[in-house]
Amino acid sequence: MAVCIAVIAKENYPLYIRSVPVQNELKFHYTVHTSLDVVEEKISAVGKAMADQRELYLGLLYPTEDYKVYGYVTNSKVKFVIVADSSNTSLRDNEIRSMFRKLHNSFTDVMCNPFYNPGDTIQSKAFDSMVSAMMVQAS
């Protein structure tokens, strides 16, 4: 399962970021932040003509020694990034996809909340618990 899940606004600042080893959160900040380069590159690579039928799932953004970083971009250019442990080989592409789909659904719920201002950091408890369910249980 994921070790870090982040939601990034259209303007590339984090709306939500959560990682499992809490003590080294900044590392994940850097990981997710640098992955944005790849996300942007992938989005721009698709080209404008294809924009409407673009696959939201971006796939593996880049592997690092310890982690694999996956990306997903909604049509409103909100990015989801999931960082998974490289050693976890059981994690398939399909599972990642379903995780992103769940994340997207939950995010849509957050956006539907009339008390939520788009652009604010996400503080929804429902979203939080959903993310927790997807995270690796800290042993």
Next chain:
Amino acid sequence: MSIPDYMQCAEDHQTVLVVVQPVGIVPEDEFFRIYKRITSVAQVSIRDSQRNLYIRYRHHYLPENNEWGDFQTHRKVVGLISVTTCGSAKEWPQTSDRFHCQKDVFGATLYDSRLLVFGLQGEIAEQQRTDVAFYPSYDDCPDVEKRVEDFVESIFIVLESKRLDRATDKSGDKIPLLCVPFEKKDFVGLDTDSRHYKKRCQGRMRKHVGDLCLQAGMLQDALVHYHMAVELLRSVNDFLWLGAALEGLCSASVIFHYPGGTAGKASGREPSLAHGALTANGISADTSSEIGRAKNCLGPEDIIEKYKEAISYYGKYKNAGVIELEACVKAVRVLAIQKRAMEASEFLQNAVYINLGQLSEEEKIQRYSILSELYHLIGFHRKSAFFKRVAAMQCVAPTIPEPGWRACYKLLLETLSGYSLCLDPKDFSKGSHRGWAAVQVRLLHELVYASRRMGNPGLSVRHLSFLLQTMLDLLSDQEKKEVTQSLENYTSKCPGGMEVLTLPDGLKLPPVPLSKLPIVRSVKLLDLPVSLRPHKQKGLLENNMSSKSPFIYSPIIMHTRGEERTKKIEFRWVQGDVCEVQLMVYNPMPFELRVEHMGLLTSGVEFEALPAALSLPAESGLYPVTLVGVPRTAGNINISGYHTSVFGVTSDCLLDGLPSVRTSGCVVEVIPSLPRLQLSTSLPRSAHPLRPSKEELSSSVSVQLFNGETQQLTITLENIGSEDLETLEVTSKTCNTKEKLFGEFLSWDLEEAVSQLPLKPGQSVTLTVNVKVRLDFSGGENLLQDLNDDGISVTGLPISSPLRQVLKPRAETKPLGSESSKTDYNHVKTLEAVMTFKYSGGAGKMEGYYRDLSLGVHVDVEPSVFFTRVSTLPATRTRQCHLLLDVFNSTEHELMVSANNNQDLVLHPSECQRMAIQVAKFDFHTLPQPDQEAVRYTNPKLLEEERLHAQASMISSTLGITWNIISFDGEASVEGVLNQLVLEHLQLAPLQWDVVVNGKPCDCDIIADCKVGDAVPLEVKLTNRSKNAVGPFALTVVPFQDYQNGVQNYDLQDAVTFIGSNTFYIDMVKPTENSACMGALLFLYTGDFYLNIKFQDDSAGQGKELPPSWFGLPSVHIKALEAPIEAGA
């Protein structure tokens, strides 16, 4: 080979390597000057061959790397240029030796070498050598470039010969096996005759020839050779060399496809390169070769494929790490040109993991920096920033004995853009913070730390202020505390200011005003206190036709945003007077915030700001702060911002940069200075303000007076300003009186005060004001009724004798009906008035300004006496009457009432007594008539009231009733008491009847003397003052004798005789005219006679229309005396 050259790119494969080195002692700067001139010869076109030779210069090259020269010929040092200084011929042999030593280092691979000798004086005995050039000095060497070109040409000749030598396929010869340093021992004892070995040798040689061809500018040949080499080497699984051959193929293709180069920056190539390359490669040659080359050449996609393949082969050899890394770098550069960032990032990702064994710290830094640069090249700015930051951290790694904080700081600064952080706080003022806060905060912290370790606390302070200002919302309470603490620590060494910090490399750090410590919500300019507000003199050329529109009124408002700020404010400030601006601030910090030197920033007018220090409690709500200052000149002042000093950082916060600040305008007019008056009075200050507080008062006094009392109020006006007081006007206004007020409430004489003007600063003037309270003295509403049912209302008919005895006996002291009515009498009434002192002087007066000082006068009026009833009685004389007043003492003291020519009346508390005053009837016609102009425009009701008032005050002043309580005394006025009926009685009738007896006017109590026997002339005169004509009248004179016992004798035919008729006829009398008729009486006996003049019935009809009081004719009392004897005789 351990140190990679990160700057390599694909086209370096076609260059030949020349090392330029100093020999002996050569000043560094001189060497690099020469080096620069040498490197300018980077491309030489060879005569006759239309080919170009590219040269790569190095001033430093490891001989170890040279050993890889056979593997890739561009790594081979083929030329050496030495630069040396040689002062004299004596030193020459030594220098020459050194040169030869150096040649030996690269000896095995060198094609040629040169020695440039500078500074030689005199001649060298030795014969001329081609490889040595002498120059007198570093400045005087015009043909260095020429020499280098010659040198390059000679290298070319060697290169070409080698190429031809190797290229010609001498199949019979045994081809030597080329190998890289680490392979040498692997081939020991190998069967050199095997097919496999031969093929390997062939393949490697082909690859080598390909390299040489590429260097020699024969791209086409090179491609062919590389292709052959690939085939050969693939068949023998010689992976390292296969990789090299593939890379060669890629390099050649890249050179073909991207003649502009892949290094990004123009690395010494001429701009006309593309054209040159084309001609050099023989565009004039037959097209078949062109087609062939295109066939051999790899397409852009293939280049990357082949690079990938090559790198994977290199990866099989641990010792070829550097080659692999360099290949990655080259491939990335190619991809960057192709704009294929994703694939480039994969290559880079791979490069990151290439293990080069133990790297020194410096190498690590270099590696990270180059990674960062390459990421930047492919547009991955965040990744680039990440690696740059890693490099920066590497500079100060704990393992380094001397951390390079300066370098670290410099690198960190370069990462700013990658984290989309700009050190100008203005970028953050718009809206909320956007960006990856966590990493930005981290970076700022690192900048702060690095700059501190660099020994530049100024920078630390600047960065910390920036952190506080821009990231305040994102810091936790604990962080806020820490940041501010460290900020205070730094500022103790180096206070933060508003100047722009310039770094050595030219980067400018703009000042950071801490506008969030505290946060200012609104700025409001305050008007001066009421007493100091300037007013514009009316009528003095008011040219405030401010509207620019030609229309007097237009519903369309020219509204532009931002106008609010520059909007001028209604009120004005005065030069030299303390002006106030109110800020609503709050402290966002979780601890107490001390703000020092908080002052205003202004423009337009010289302004002396008086800074304030304040301390805001933690997380305070909105907190008002008043900043003050004194404008020193006149004009329009603009409050542009404020100045603070927090945690040792001084900041100038301009309102323009703070859109969240609400303000109702910041521009206010400052008028020239005016004098300032301070008012003090002899009376105590009023505790309670005047009730109608619609006007603000500078001060007010209060006093308690009895109704009718007069008090003197001394007002001292002191000029406490700096200007002379030139004019002073005093006005007063009575406000809010439900009570009817008689007489002037406040009166004063300004003459004396004005005579002392102009008043110099510090001087004072006094003014005495009489406070006179004369409220209604009437006893209440039921007054009129009492009067009526009293029955003593006078009919106006002549009553010849005093009727006092007819009056109903009245209780001298009438106990008051009930307690409630008593309290009604004791009700304390208040009187309020505002005195306004208008003054001006100095420069402000020139501009037409003045100031107002207002003094509220509050008087509690305690009732003194009341006139509970009033009535009139006719007096004995027709022109007089008695006014009866019931006087009630409502005070708790004994009171004495007196009137003009009347005895005093002593009243005990709550005692009521009647007082009779004989008064002459009033002729109200003598009162001044209101002028016609006023009459026309005023309400007739008002006019009537005015008339009544005038009449009443005339009566009152004639009566002059005063009261006296122990030490107080006062007047009492009957004005309010008099009603229409009483007034009528007190008024002289419009028809005036005068009876003249014996030439003397006669009235009731005047006794006319006459002599018996003498004719007494009697004249009755009527003066008509009414508005209509009256008459005619017939009057009958009836004489009678009063025996004073109630018996009147009318039977006097024998005692009195008329001469002529006893009836007088008066014709119609027109208004303002008079008419008289004469008659005569003859008294035959002595005695007291009365004449009763009656109207005859025929005129009664006439008389009925007129009020009876108009026909008040005096009765005449005549005393007939004995005629003197002598006269009679």
